[in-house]
Amino acid sequence: MDTTIARASRVSLSRPLPNPWPVLSGMSVARSARSLPLCKPATTTLGTSCDTVSKVPFMTELNSCAQSAELTRRDSLLLLFSMALGDKAMAAEGPAAVKVGFLRHYKPFSYRDANGRPLGFDFDVASRVCELLQLRMDPVLDSLEGLAQRVKSGEIAWLGNQLLTTPENRRRFDFVRPAYASIQLSAVQHEDDDRDFLSLEDLLGKRLGVLAGTGVEEQARAVLGKTVKAYEHIENALHDLSHQRLDLVLEENLIADYHIRALRLPLKVAAPFAAPMTVGLGVRKGDREMQEKLSQTLQSMLKDGSLSRISEKWFGYDVSRSRVSHTASH
Incomplete structure (x- = not known):
């Protein structure tokens, strides 16, 4: 049972991704457009000419100028069209996906409902983290041992459940601060x-x-x-x-x-019955960049009120603040 594994040594009673940018086909059009002759206003009273200003423009020069102008306009339209297609492709692709690991039987923090849909307080917190990082979360539910191996191999970016910062866990993960829930x-x-x-x-x-x-x-x-x-x-x-x-x-x-x-x-x-537990999200050892990103995002959630709203949904109060003695309201 994953909950038992996760919490078997949790307490001691003796202690009081960047998004890929597609290559636009219009870039080659843009390069070819730069090599075309450009028309510019003439300094004479005889209208426009091409690169060589002539007081009496010949028909061949005027035709050349018109063709150049026409090609430039056409190529510009092609460039704009291809860029628009590229923007639509990027929008359709959406945010980059990131895999986040969760304990599979750890209610109310992470679990599946009767329809197999992942739910939980930690799941909602991680979803908000990904939203702020402009990522699309791909949840992976497994045992603690399975998740530890996935984090180590880089298959998942971080562990979405807060774990005790025990010596054993410190050997397997680096931890993110601040902790967003007071556990005791x-x-x-x-x-x-x-x-x-x-x-x-x-x-x-x-x-x-x-x-x-x-x-x-x-x-x-x-x-x-x-x-x-x-x-x-x-x-x-x-x-x-x-x-x-x-x-x-x-x-x-x-x-x-x-x-x-x-x-x-x-x-x-x-x-x-014991001092508050020191907990945190687990990331791969040495992944300072991810550790810092998650830390900054959690601090933003503590400030913008989103963590408090998620807490109210699951527990009826803000769990980032210690509250160990109260009677449930009915």
């Missing part, structure tokens, strides 16, 4: 529960729900033992908590926020 492991409680749970020791004898196969499960079992219940899908743990079959669920604040809001559960994200 937090306690999730029933909205009527006023108890404070600030550490695993506070949960001795209590029923705790966690996502199966994660570092959180491993650390919680080491302290609490059999009172820890692991779930394949965190939505099921939140459902049990809403019916008070659990005392607490530990989950990342944004994932909990999304499900509480989407499922209209009587729950709240309460006290943080």
Whole structure:
């Protein structure tokens, strides 16, 4: 399960393209037009002449001048016509495509709906990034290991999900700053529960729900033992908590926020269980140009309000600002 792989070592409870320009066929016309004789106004009262000014223009000179003028006009029209066709071809071609990688089972950040259409908060953020960079996004959904290999080979330009900047991930990616979402492991409680749970020791004898196969499960079992219940899908743990079959669920604040809001559960994200996680978009090692472009674009999104609008769509508030304790509105 990709979500499990991505988050297996995410937290520690102990720490409080340029667009191609087509070659225009009219360029050869333009070059040939430059070699044609040009007509210019004569300085005599006898009208126009060609390069040699004559007081009495001969018919051959006038014919030559007329033919030159006619060829010049025709070639100019051909040049303009070919340039217009080139502009239309460029418009039809559209922006250059760029491949962006996403975890395939990482709701609400990146996933596919029932029709196979890619969705998610990170997907929408990356779409806006590509819009500002005048690129057309070609999403690639894969496991974390598969995406890491694709980034390394240059098949995809960057990883559209924010990852923890762990030593392992730093060996595989360079990271983009700023991070656009504040992510923190937090306690999730029933909205009527006023108890404070600030550490695993506070949960001795209590029923705790966690996502199966994660570092959180491993650390919680080491302290609490059999009172820890692991779930394949965190939505099921939140459902049990809403019916008070659990005392607490530990989950990342944004994932909990999304499900509480989407499922209209009587729950709240309460006290943080760890310090905010350091995260960022991953790019190929040494790709400073892409790193800088993405950094500047994310800063633009933070300023122009587009990131806030995407956040409101998925979570109901601006996730670029830490908000770890609130009750869901119904």
